[in-house]
Amino acid sequence: MQSHFVLLAVFAVFVSLVFALLSEEDDPRAQLRFGGALFAGFLVAAIVFGWLMYPFPL
Amino acid sequence: MKIVVTGSIAFDYLMSFPGKFLELFLPEHLSRVSLSFLVDTMDKRRGGCGPNIAYTLALLGERPLLMGTAGEDFGEYRQWLEAAGVDTSLVQQIPGKFTASFFCSTDQDNGQIASFYTGAMAHAGELSLRTVGDCGLAIISPNDPDAMVQYADECRALGIRGIFDPGQQCARMSGDQLKEGVVGASIVICNDYEFELLRQKTGLGEDDILARSEALIVTRGEHGSSVMTRTGRVDVPALMPHRLADPTGVGDAFRGGLMKGIALGLDYSVCAQIGSVAAAYALEHLGAQSHAYSWDEFRQRYEERFGPLPAAPGYAASEAWAEVDLPTVRASAAPESRWGGLVLLCLAAWAVPGAGHLWLGRRSKGLMFLAALPLMFAIGLAIQGRLFPFTMSDPLVGLAALADLGIGVPYLVATAFGLGGGRVLAVTYEYGNAYLIVAGLLNLLVVIDAYDIALGRK
Numbered sequence: 001m002q003s004h005f006v007l008l009a010v011f012a013v014f015v016s017l018v019f020a021l022l023s024e025e026d027d028p029r030a031q032l033r034f035g036g037a038l039f040a041g042f043l044v045a046a047i048v049f050g051w052l053m054y055p056f057p058l
Numbered sequence: 059m060k061i062v063v064t065g066s067i068a069f070d071y072l073m074s075f076p077g078k079f080l081e082l083f084l085p086e087h088l089s090r091v092s093l094s095f096l097v098d099t100m101d102k103r104r105g106g107c108g109p110n111i112a113y114t115l116a117l118l119g120e121r122p123l124l125m126g127t128a129g130e131d132f133g134e135y136r137q138w139l140e141a142a143g144v145d146t147s148l149v150q151q152i153p154g155k156f157t158a159s160f161f162c163s164t165d166q167d168n169g170q171i172a173s174f175y176t177g178a179m180a181h182a183g184e185l186s187l188r189t190v191g192d193c194g195l196a197i198i199s200p201n202d203p204d205a206m207v208q209y210a211d212e213c214r215a216l217g218i219r220g221i222f223d224p225g226q227q228c229a230r231m232s233g234d235q236l237k238e239g240v241v242g243a244s245i246v247i248c249n250d251y252e253f254e255l256l257r258q259k260t261g262l263g264e265d266d267i268l269a270r271s272e273a274l275i276v277t278r279g280e281h282g283s284s285v286m287t288r289t290g291r292v293d294v295p296a297l298m299p300h301r302l303a304d305p306t307g308v309g310d311a312f313r314g315g316l317m318k319g320i321a322l323g324l325d326y327s328v329c330a331q332i333g334s335v336a337a338a339y340a341l342e343h344l345g346a347q348s349h350a351y352s353w354d355e356f357r358q359r360y361e362e363r364f365g366p367l368p369a370a371p372g373y374a375a376s377e378a379w380a381e382v383d384l385p386t387v388r389a390s391a392a393p394e395s396r397w398g399g400l401v402l403l404c405l406a407a408w409a410v411p412g413a414g415h416l417w418l419g420r421r422s423k424g425l426m427f428l429a430a431l432p433l434m435f436a437i438g439l440a441i442q443g444r445l446f447p448f449t450m451s452d453p454l455v456g457l458a459a460l461a462d463l464g465i466g467v468p469y470l471v472a473t474a475f476g477l478g479g480g481r482v483l484a485v486t487y488e489y490g491n492a493y494l495i496v497a498g499l500l501n502l503l504v505v506i507d508a509y510d511i512a513l514g515r516k
Contacts (some may be wrong), residue, residue, distance in 0.1 A: 011493060015496065017430055018500045022504065022507050
């Protein structure tokens with residue numbers, strides 16, 4: 001398991017899961033929506049920052 | 059004795075507006091009001107007369123049956139009540155409906171604008187006391203008006219000792235509906251304002267009510283309560299609270315204490331005294347279900363104000379009250395005096411991820427945390443992450459070590475087996491560190507969540 005993307009995605013799953021469970025939402029479906037949005041946010045942010053690092057390398 | 063509590067099940071959404079409503083109403087445009095208030099804070103609280111009364115009964119060692127209708131969003135509330143010792147098997151969740159909700163905005167002058175969404179409560183008439191076998195005592199607290207009348211009829215038909223508590227529904231119910239409720243009840247309880255409404259709408263005075271019922275109990279806020287029976291009237295003083303936090307649910311707590319006394323067969327005036335003590339506890343805490351007490355604390359407070367607790371009929375005093383243990387409330391609403399229990403809860407929650415939630419009856423959440431966090435930690439070890447040493451030569455290393463420790467027992471096991479050495483040259487080294495550190499930090503958040511639940515904040 002050395003793929004950066006897979007490691008990032010698995011990390012995002014864990015963090016999103018815990019935050020969704022800790023959220024104030026009572027309804028499991030609302031928790032799922034919140035967790036899903038968080039997970040998608042992680043992936044989108046990673047891809048966006050990944051692309052930005054081409055023109056602006058650290 | 060089986061005790062059934064019927065009444066509204068609701069959530070309270072309480073908002074505070076950092077201004078004054080009156081300043082925003084323009085007299086020349088009152089014919090077409092269009093206003094929206096930007097509020098600073100919002101609290102969502104578990105409420106409803108039924109659960110509030112049942113919660114106090116559970117605190118006093120009973121296992122009341124809550125009967126009512128709730129929406130699809132009731133799941134976590136059900137878990138909370140079960141953990142507190144309330145039997146929710148008679149609560150019916152209505153598909154496609156939300157639980158009844160009270161939305162209230164309060165301005166700087168304590169002016170309030172509120173709305174009440176009935177939601178699932180409108181289906182309360184679909185339930186029946188006929189489905190409850192061997193019911194010894196029931197309270198009909200504010201709910202769907204038709205359902206309240208129906209329950210009162212059922213009490214009369216089934217010979218159940220019923221308490222009619224019309225509460226705020228006095229304003230909504232017709233005189234005939236209120237009369238039917240009074241006729242079906244063994245005891246009528248309301249506050250002084252509601253009693254005036256009831257008197258005006260039904261034309262029934264104290265004597266008329268007592269001709270139909272065993273007792274009429276009128277509560278008068280800080281002035282205590284009056285217990286009227288056919289043999290006379292007794293005024294019971296209120297108990298002075300140590301502090302005034304929130305009046306929400308105080309009347310419900312009084313009713314819970316009153317019912318505990320009735321269940322033990324005590325004199326009505328003693329029942330009202332127990333109600334006064336229960337009400338004082340509720341008044342001292344924010345929200346209607348965030349207070350808790352041990353039986354010893356409750357009895358001591360009772361005896362400081364009213365003297366020794368009388369013996370219940372058929373029992374020696376000590377035996378009667380020995381029945382009152384508090385096995386069910388546990389840490390789900392831990393009071394300040396239970397700091398030992400809280401510390402133990404937090405330690406357990408830290409040591410074993412999810413243990414705090416499992417302790418508090420949040421089983422599904424606890425199991426998820428128990429599975430996810432140690433797995434995340436294990437993956438961090440597997441991909442060559444490092445468990446940092448406790449050294450302050452580099453403060454960031456020391457902080458990372460603290461974060462690693464946040465996962466609890468898995469950290470101790472890993473260090474005992476010499477794991478977590480980390481391999482800097484591994485491609486996954488930094489990922490491993492992130493997994494280990496974040497797993498620990500997430501577990502600390504889980505501990506804080508368990509602590510909040512134990513204090514009744516969530």
